[in-house]
Amino acid sequence: MSTSVVIAGTGVAPTRADEHRDTMDVMAQACIEATRDAGIQLRDIDAIFTATAQVALPTLALAEYLGITPRYLDSTVHGGASNLSHLQHAVAAINAGQIEVALIAYGSTQRTALKATGTRPMVAAAPPLEAMANPRYPITSYALMASRYLHQWEVPREYLSAVAIAASRWGALNPAAQRRELLSHEEILASPAVAEPFHTLDCCLITDGAGALVVMSQQKAKSLGLAQTVTIAAVADVTEHDGMMAMPDLTSTGARLTGASAFEQAGFGPNEVNTVQIYDAFTINPILILEDLGFCDRGQAGRFIADGHTSPGGKLPMNTSGGGLAYTHPGMFGIYTILESVAQLRGRAGQRQVPAKTALAHGIGGTMSSHSTVLLTV
Amino acid sequence: MNMNKHLRHYLGRAAAGELVFPRCEECAAVFMPPRAACPACGTDALGWTPVGGAQGTIYSISRHSNEGSVALCEFEVLNTGTRFYGQLVGPGNQQAQIGQPVELTLAECTVSGMDAVDQGQLIPSIKLVEN
Numbered sequence: 001m002s003t004s005v006v007i008a009g010t011g012v013a014p015t016r017a018d019e020h021r022d023t024m025d026v027m028a029q030a031c032i033e034a035t036r037d038a039g040i041q042l043r044d045i046d047a048i049f050t051a052t053a054q055v056a057l058p059t060l061a062l063a064e065y066l067g068i069t070p071r072y073l074d075s076t077v078h079g080g081a082s083n084l085s086h087l088q089h090a091v092a093a094i095n096a097g098q099i100e101v102a103l104i105a106y107g108s109t110q111r112t113a114l115k116a117t118g119t120r121p122m123v124a125a126a127p128p129l130e131a132m133a134n135p136r137y138p139i140t141s142y143a144l145m146a147s148r149y150l151h152q153w154e155v156p157r158e159y160l161s162a163v164a165i166a167a168s169r170w171g172a173l174n175p176a177a178q179r180r181e182l183l184s185h186e187e188i189l190a191s192p193a194v195a196e197p198f199h200t201l202d203c204c205l206i207t208d209g210a211g212a213l214v215v216m217s218q219q220k221a222k223s224l225g226l227a228q229t230v231t232i233a234a235v236a237d238v239t240e241h242d243g244m245m246a247m248p249d250l251t252s253t254g255a256r257l258t259g260a261s262a263f264e265q266a267g268f269g270p271n272e273v274n275t276v277q278i279y280d281a282f283t284i285n286p287i288l289i290l291e292d293l294g295f296c297d298r299g300q301a302g303r304f305i306a307d308g309h310t311s312p313g314g315k316l317p318m319n320t321s322g323g324g325l326a327y328t329h330p331g332m333f334g335i336y337t338i339l340e341s342v343a344q345l346r347g348r349a350g351q352r353q354v355p356a357k358t359a360l361a362h363g364i365g366g367t368m369s370s371h372s373t374v375l376l377t378v
Numbered sequence: 379m380n381m382n383k384h385l386r387h388y389l390g391r392a393a394a395g396e397l398v399f400p401r402c403e404e405c406a407a408v409f410m411p412p413r414a415a416c417p418a419c420g421t422d423a424l425g426w427t428p429v430g431g432a433q434g435t436i437y438s439i440s441r442h443s444n445e446g447s448v449a450l451c452e453f454e455v456l457n458t459g460t461r462f463y464g465q466l467v468g469p470g471n472q473q474a475q476i477g478q479p480v481e482l483t484l485a486e487c488t489v490s491g492m493d494a495v496d497q498g499q500l501i502p503s504i505k506l507v508e509n
Contacts (some may be wrong), residue, residue, distance in 0.1 A: 004498045029496050129411050133465040135448045144450050148438035151476045195448075196441040244450055244463045245410045246417070250438055342450050350443050 005091045007376070008221045009038025009214035011287050013107065015178050015207045015328040018123035020112055023054040024065055026210035026330075029065055033333030036213035039224055040101060041130035047099040049086035053123040053331060054108050056237050062105060067081050072099045078239065079124055079365020080279050082106075083211075084372035085334040088235035090215045100220055107210030108330035120206060123331045124366060127243035128150035139282070143195040146284035148250040149161075150197065152299070156199055159302025161185040163283040164201055164252060164325050166318070171326025173312060173352035178205050179326040202283040204323075209330035211339045230345045233358075234375040236261035244342050246327035255362060262360075263294070266375040270294045273375075274356035275344050276316060277337035279364045282325040286310070289362055290318075291371065303331045317354040320344060333358035337361035338374060347378045381493045384412035385423070388492050391426070392502050397482055399455065401427035407458045418489045427471055429455050432482045433507065438459055446488075447471045451480050451504055468505040481509040 013026035027050070035042055048070045050058045061266040063181050076082055083106050090102035112183045114120040122157030126137035135141070146160060164183055170175035183201060191200040221229045236258040239246045263269050270293060278286045292303040295316060301363075304310070310318035324333040340357035343349045361374040384400065388411075391398050400412045403425050407418035413420050433454035441447045447466040456462065466474055467485040485503035487495050495501060 127497075128381055128385055128493070129464055132487050132489050132492060132495050133448050133463060133503075134442075134446065135440075136442060138450050143440035144438040144448070145489070147440055147476065148450075151438070193443050198438075198440075243411065244493075245460050248459060250450070374509070 004218045004220050005094050005215060005232050006218050007232065007338070008216050008226050008229050009034045009036070009040070009047040010339050011037060011212040012339060013210035015050035015176060015209045015330070017208065020116065021109050021208055023052060023107050024061065026060055026109060026165065026208060027052070027055070027105050027111045027212070029067055030107060030212035031062070031103060031105050034103065034214045038214040039226055040214065042068050043049055043102050044071050047090065047093060047102040049076070049090060049102060049104040050081035050087070050106065050208050051075060051332070051348070052107055054121050058281065061140040069144045078370040080281065080332040080334040081237065081363035081365040081370040081372035082332065082363060084338065084374050085237050087215065087232055087338070087374055088237060088372070091232055091235065094215070094217050100216060102215040103212060103214040104215060105210070106332060106335040109208045110150065110206050110331050110333070111208045114206060119329070126248060127245040129245065130243055138355070138367050139198060140195045141189065142282040142284055143198045144168045145288065145368065146197050146282070149284060153252055155299070155302050158185055159306050160197065160202055160283040161188045162302065162306035163280065163286050164188055166305055167280060167318045167325035169311045170320050170352055171209070171322030174298065174322050174327055175350070177327040178207050187251045198282065204281045204325055204329035205332065207328045209328045211335040212340060230342050231377045233377045234262040234265035234321050235372065236265065236325045237372045239370045240286050244364060244367060247368065251288060251294050252298070253288050253368050254371040255289045255373065258371045259293035261293065262373040262375050268358070272358055273360045274358050275320060275341070275354050276318045277321070277340045278319060278363070279333050279337055280319055280325050280364045281329070281333065281364065283325070285364060286318060288368070289364070293360070301312050308324040311353065320349065320352050320354060337363055341376050345376060382412070382414070384414065386494050388412045389501065392484060392497050395484065395500065397430040397432070397484065397502055398426040399429045399430065401425050401449055407444050408455050409458045409460045410456060410462055417460070427455070434462065434482070435475060435479050436480055437475050438476060439466065441472060447474060449474065449504055450478070453482070461503065464503045466505070467503050470506045474506055480504045481507050
C-alpha cells in the first residue's frame with residue numbers, strides 16, 4: 001500500500017445521554033465534530049463510508065441529513081470489522097485519484113432502543129443451522145472458543161477474568177467510559193452465567209454511541225495546514241468462515257493472516273507497536289488476537305494479560321479506552337479501535353495517555369468471521 | 379435469513395428421518411454446512427452421503443442455564459476439517475465434557491418461528507454415547 005493517506009479528524013458522540021436519541025443524530029453529531037476537528041466543511045466531503053444496522057440505506061440517509069452529495073458511496077457491512085475495512089477502501093480510492101476527502105461513520109442507539117422497547121436491534125442473525133440449536137447468538141459462538149482455549153492450553157478461567165479486569169483499569173481512567181469501577185475475578189464469577197464459561201461481565205456493554213473519521217491524502221492535509229494527522233500505514237482484511245462449523249480452528253483466527261499482511265505492508269513488526277486496540281466483545285477475543293498477531297506465543301496471551309502487561313503501566317498498553325467491556329459498545333465497536341489509536345497517537349488521551357508513535361487497531365465481525373488489522377503511525 | 383436450497387434439502391431429509399451430509403462428487407470431501415460449491419476443490423458437483431449413527435467427539439461445548447447445551451463436534455466422516463454444531467440432547471448433556479464420544483442423532487427442534495423448520499420437526503443433533 002502506498003501510505004500517503006492520513007486520518008485528519010475524528011468525532012465521537014457521547015455514550016451516555018439523558019434524552020432519547022436517534023441513530024441518525026448520534027451519527028451526524030460525530031460526523032460534524034470530525035469535520036470541525038479536521039478543519040474542513042461538510043461540503044468538502046466527496047466520499048461517504050458507513051455501516052450501521054439501525055439506519056436503512058445508511059450512506060444515502062446520512063449524506064442527505066448532512067446536506068452533502070458525495071460521488072463515492074460505500075456501505076460495506078461485515079460486522080465489527082466494517083469501519084476498519086472502510087479505511088482500506090478509502091485509501092485505495094484516494095490513491096486512485098477518485099476521491100479527495102472521505103468521511104467514515106458509525107452509530108447506534110442500542111441502549112436508548114432497549115430502554116424504549118425492551119429489545120435491542122441485532123447487528124447480525126445466527127446462521128440457520130446454528131439458530132435451530134437454540135444458542136445465545138453470538139455469545140455461544142465465542143463461549144465455544146473460550147471453552148476450547150481453556151481446555152486446549154490447560155489454563156485457568158482467571159485468564160478470561162484478567163481481560164475484563166484490565167479493561168476496567170483503563171475504563172477507570174476514561175471519563176467517557178460507561179464502567180468506571182474496578183472489577184475483580186470474584187465479581188465477574190458472581191455476575192449471572194450466560195453461556196459457559198461466560199458470565200455477564202465477560203460480555204461487552206450495551207450502549208449508545210457514534211464515531212466518525214475524516215480521511216484524506218497527506219498532500220491535501222498539508223495544503224489545509226493540518227498538523228495533527230495520523231498516517232495509515234497498513235490495512236488488511238480476511239474472512240475464513242461465517243458460522244462455527246466452518247471455522248478452521250477455534251483457538252486461532254483470521255488475524256494470523258491480517259496481522260502478517262499488515263506488518264509486511266507497514267515494514268515493521270509487533271515489537272515496534274506501542275499500543276493495541278483489539279475489539280473485545282468478549283473476554284476471549286483479545287487473548288486469541290494477541291497470539292494470532294504475534295504479540296504472544298499460542299496459549300500464552302491469557303497469562304500475559306493476567307501478569308498486567310496490557311494494563312496501565314504495562315509494556316503493551318491494550319484497549320486503553322476501556323474497550324467494549326468498560327468504555328462503550330454501541331452494537332459494533334470497530335470504529336472505536338481507530339478512534340482510540342488516533343487519540344493516543346495525537347497525545348489526546350488524557351489520564352490514560354501512553355507514549356505512542358505506532359498503534360495497531362483490530363476489528364472483528366460476525367463470530368470471529370471477519371478480521372481487519374490497521375497500523376497507524378505518527 | 380441465509381436459508382438456501384442445499385440447506386432445505388438437508389433439513390428435508392432429516393425431517394424424513396434420514397441423516398446425510400454434503401459430499402463432493404469430484405474429490406469426495408464431506409463437509410458442513412451445506413454449500414453451493416465444494417470448499418476443498420471448488421466444484422459444484424455435489425451430492426449427499428448417509429451419516430446415520432456417525433461417531434464423533436466433543437471439540438467444544440457451552441452449557442446454557444436452563445436451556446441445554448450446544449456442542450461443536452468432530453466427526454471422522456467430515457474429512458476436510460469442518461465440524462458439526464448442534465444441540466446436545468439426552469441424558470448427561472449438562473455434565474458433558476470436551477473429548478467425550480458422541481453420536482449423530484435426530485431430535486425435535488425446540489425453536490419456533492424459523493424458516494424451513496417447524497418447532498418439533500426432527501433436526502440433526504448430537505447425543506452422548508452411552509458407555
